Amino acid sequence: MDPLPSGKDIRTPVLIGVDWGTSAFRAYLMDPEGRVLDQVSHKRGILSVCDGDFESVLTDACGDWLTARPGIKVLMCGMIGSRGGWHEAHYVTGAVGVTELAARLTRVPGTGHDIQIVPGLAGRDFSGGPDVMRGEETMLVGALAADAPRSACYCLPGTHSKWVNLVEGRICGFSTYLTGEMFALLRERSILTPLMTHDEPDWCAVSEAAFLAGLDMAAEPSGLLHQLFSLRAGVLMQEADSTALAAKLSGLLIGAELAVLDNATPYQVVLVATAPVKDRYALALRHKGFEPIVLEAEECCRRGLLEIAAAADALVLEHAG
């Protein structure tokens, strides 16, 4: 929770910001300066809402806030705006910053509340191919509000890691990597699974060494599909320690993702993430010779929701004027 600066004791809630993804739900009650007056988070991501009754999940979590401040604005971001979510918020295209997002909010109809959703982006990856995002655009707006560089290469790791070229505060291209999903698949359901200890690797020296060995392995030209089998062969031939296999796999996959750095515009790298993933990516980036600016993902998301809501209000005033 943000500290309350002395001398400002009136804290009027003006926004309920909701980060609603595939597997998690986080809501924040915020005052105009982004201070968190109350918050709730749980595992009711959109995949857990089988009957389409998203409204109940929201009112279960935030009903008291909605009752106490009738008409309070609710702004949501993430997969809740996808086709499988509550109400589809169509993708925006082109170079996108806070203004473009604020101008394209989608209202959820028929709830009796003022609920809007930030659009996702349909854009171009670093090779000119198709790519999509939902949620990260809001984090990027929040990062900028926290004075992160307006032109930089942003890394937002996760199940589907995003690398974003931000140019003068606008998203001008981004590439998504299946890194987190691939780690889970290989750890839980592959030929490597029986060789692995299933505790989360702790970052003791042996795991860090294995992580870095995996990272270096990814830089070899033999390719990911071979390197994955190599992890197994190394254990069978007793050249590698099976207790650190998950850490090595993590290093290998993050290393495969970091090949993006060869193609990305050589800006400053800004890492927007949450521990423990944040620590792994920071370690990996430093190992590759980058010194990332590191920001907390949840904080960026919250702040982004507030910024987009404020920009939308300003647009309404402008139109009214």
Place this chain on the structure above:
Amino acid sequence: MDPLPSGKDIRTPVLIGVDWGTSAFRAYLMDPEGRVLDQVSHKRGILSVCDGDFESVLTDACGDWLTARPGIKVLMCGMIGSRGGWHEAHYVTGAVGVTELAARLTRVPGTGHDIQIVPGLAGRDFSGGPDVMRGEETMLVGALAADAPRSACYCLPGTHSKWVNLVEGRICGFSTYLTGEMFALLRERSILTPLMTHDEPDWCAVSEAAFLAGLDMAAEPSGLLHQLFSLRAGVLMQEADSTALAAKLSGLLIGAELAVLDNATPYQVVLVATAPVKDRYALALRHKGFEPIVLEAEECCRRGLLEIAAAADALVLEHAG
């Protein structure tokens, strides 16, 4: 079944050859010239034998053959010789050909039958890292017996595809790729799964075009983890046809494997495989400008078992003499 050449009607069984892998069992009753007198195959791979009672599986399948020819030699290859199989056949190392394999057969004790297992190989991949094989060594011996080139780059696709540098009839290095396993994981359990039709892609024109598009995509520098997400983004942004997604995924993964061709010694490529995988790899290799010699994997395996058994007999005679 092999045709019986006219003029040779005495067909005495001399070997039961067994190809016993993770998910399948194939046994052949053969005469000294490799003609198949009888055969049986089913799905009782080693993973399906929970209680370790491999002997029952063998006698259920081949009991009549064993009874009719008491003392007949049984030679097995594949994962049956792994730690999770019937009896561990330790890996051989170094440059390995038929003689080295025949000299290192492992006898299965306590069955009352003459049962031996071909060893696997623990070797070096094309980058000098660890790699292992079990079963493919036998196919390679069979390919050579069928007059395939003694020095060439062999491709043996499958769940774990092998690329082998064969030099003067000996395996001098090989790299394994997780291609088939990765295809199954991504098709059945990933973010791509809901987008795919689950019929086996048929090789009509649309699938072939999608397969080749995936193959070309793999040659781009953006990396496999990004390209996999791209498949999804292409469908969401309606730039790609979801009905051909499995074919495109297959092309992408095989394309990622074929990057090996940049590192492999530029010999003739020999493809040892079974349809439909054989057809995809042949198409992919031709698309990359290679004209592979194509051999049938099952036939190579059967013939390899016969060759290794004969070489082992010759060694015994040599020692006796």
